[in-house]
Amino acid sequence: MSSAAHTLPTVSTLQSAPTVSTELLQVMAPDGSVVDAAFIATIPEADLIRLYEAMLAQRVYDDRMIKMQRQGRLGFYLACTGEEACSYGPAYALEARDWFYPAYREPGIALWRGMPFQAWVDNMVGNCDDPAKGRQMPVHWTARAQNIVSISSPVGTQIPQCTGSAYAAKLMGHDAVSICFFGEGTSSEGDFHVGLNFAGVWKSPAIFFCRNNGYAISTPFEKTTAAAHIVLRAHGYGIRGVLVDGNDVLAVIKAVRDAADWARAGNGPTLIEAKTYRIAAHSTSDDPSSYRSREEEALWAELCPLKRLRAYLETKGLWDETKEQACVDTSSARIIAALTIAESKPHPALDTVFDDVFAERPAHLDAQLNAMTAHVASGESDYRAG
Numbered sequence: 001m002s003s004a005a006h007t008l009p010t011v012s013t014l015q016s017a018p019t020v021s022t023e024l025l026q027v028m029a030p031d032g033s034v035v036d037a038a039f040i041a042t043i044p045e046a047d048l049i050r051l052y053e054a055m056l057a058q059r060v061y062d063d064r065m066i067k068m069q070r071q072g073r074l075g076f077y078l079a080c081t082g083e084e085a086c087s088y089g090p091a092y093a094l095e096a097r098d099w100f101y102p103a104y105r106e107p108g109i110a111l112w113r114g115m116p117f118q119a120w121v122d123n124m125v126g127n128c129d130d131p132a133k134g135r136q137m138p139v140h141w142t143a144r145a146q147n148i149v150s151i152s153s154p155v156g157t158q159i160p161q162c163t164g165s166a167y168a169a170k171l172m173g174h175d176a177v178s179i180c181f182f183g184e185g186t187s188s189e190g191d192f193h194v195g196l197n198f199a200g201v202w203k204s205p206a207i208f209f210c211r212n213n214g215y216a217i218s219t220p221f222e223k224t225t226a227a228a229h230i231v232l233r234a235h236g237y238g239i240r241g242v243l244v245d246g247n248d249v250l251a252v253i254k255a256v257r258d259a260a261d262w263a264r265a266g267n268g269p270t271l272i273e274a275k276t277y278r279i280a281a282h283s284t285s286d287d288p289s290s291y292r293s294r295e296e297e298a299l300w301a302e303l304c305p306l307k308r309l310r311a312y313l314e315t316k317g318l319w320d321e322t323k324e325q326a327c328v329d330t331s332s333a334r335i336i337a338a339l340t341i342a343e344s345k346p347h348p349a350l351d352t353v354f355d356d357v358f359a360e361r362p363a364h365l366d367a368q369l370n371a372m373t374a375h376v377a378s379g380e381s382d383y384r385a386g
């Protein structure tokens with residue numbers, strides 16, 4: 001090791017480290033009043049309306065999916081209620097050429113970037129047109145054409161994948177950034193350390209977007225870390241860190257755009273911590289009333305990202321109750337129609353489970369296919385064909 005690389009730090013080398021800010025970035029205050037007029041002016045009014053409509057529609061879709069699960073028509077669902085800004089904001093902020101590694105609570109990445117709506121719904125049902133071929137749980141969709149990598153259930157795996165994809169883009173000279181999403185609970189996984197450390201050393205053009213929604217299922221934030229903020233961890237990796245109000249979609253857009261500019265300029269990654277709240281249950285298998293108070297939920301319901309943007313739009317005369325109701329009705333009709341179609345489609349053919357691993361199916365998988373076919377035929381009534 002050269003002596004130049006390993007010296008005692010001086011004040012000037014410490015000052016040149018990328019900044020880690022714990023000042024909460026806001027563009028709108030919770031009541032919708034303007035904090036950063038110059039930034040709002042950069043977003044066309046038509047886009048503000050589109051963003052609001054998309055987030056409102058998402059709430060309608062989530063609500064309908066939960067009802068479907070309660071009726072026994074979906075195996076599982078996981079809503080993003082209260083956290084809509086954390087997926088619609090980044091999806092808006094980045095470019096078509098960029099790469100996305102979502103967790104399971106970012107439907108806005110899929111729907112804003114143009115994953116066909118029917119394909120998204122087909123995934124929930126796991127039918128023959130599900131892009132994941134019915135092999136994943138509901139909510140674990142994939143959208144290759146939109147540069148969105150398939151969602152994995154083990155939390156945190158997407159973090160080093162994002163680091164690697166960003167580094168690959170850098171090596172190939174592509175002007176693309178990679179962004180991954182995860183909750184604050186996931187930031188205590190080893191994969192978080194691996195991903196951020198490598199990205200910091202090799203200046204991968206990556207954005208690490210942590211949704212701090214207060215809970216990892218039933219475990220509150222303060223029981224998964226002793227630090228006051230997740231963003232403080234950026235210091236340890238020598239990378240830029242930004243704390244943003246995750247219920248302010250415009251602030252989220254600003255934070256992600258700044259991080260993308262920083263990465264594209266060759267400065268490396270940013271860790272963004274978005275403070276938000278999981279208004280919904282963790283999933284349809286969870287009951288939050290056993291671990292958090294009604295008062296806390298009510299407080300955060302007031303701070304929700306839809307209320308804030310709606311208040312701003314109403315002040316500008318861009319939104320009203322008639323438009324609200326029309327959007328709810330249209331979204332409701334849209335999701336019901338798509339679910340009706342999804343339920344009418346058959347399951348994937350059973351033999352498709354053997355596809356996509358080998359270019360030509362080897363003999364041992366042929367044997368397994370034959371055994372499965374014989375087994376299913378012997379107990380036809382136990383297996384639904386469609």
Ligand SMILES: Cc1ncc(C[n+]2csc(CCOP(=O)(O)OP(=O)(O)O)c2C)c(N)n1
Nearest residue numbers: 105153154155183184185186213215216217
């Ligand atoms: C490696 C691994 N450990 C545990 C789980 C079970 N699990 C699924 S979601 C979850 C909580 C994750 O919480 P957080 O990262 O805060 O994200 P949130 O669900 O709040 O969005 C856990 C522990 C898992 N899927 N993968």
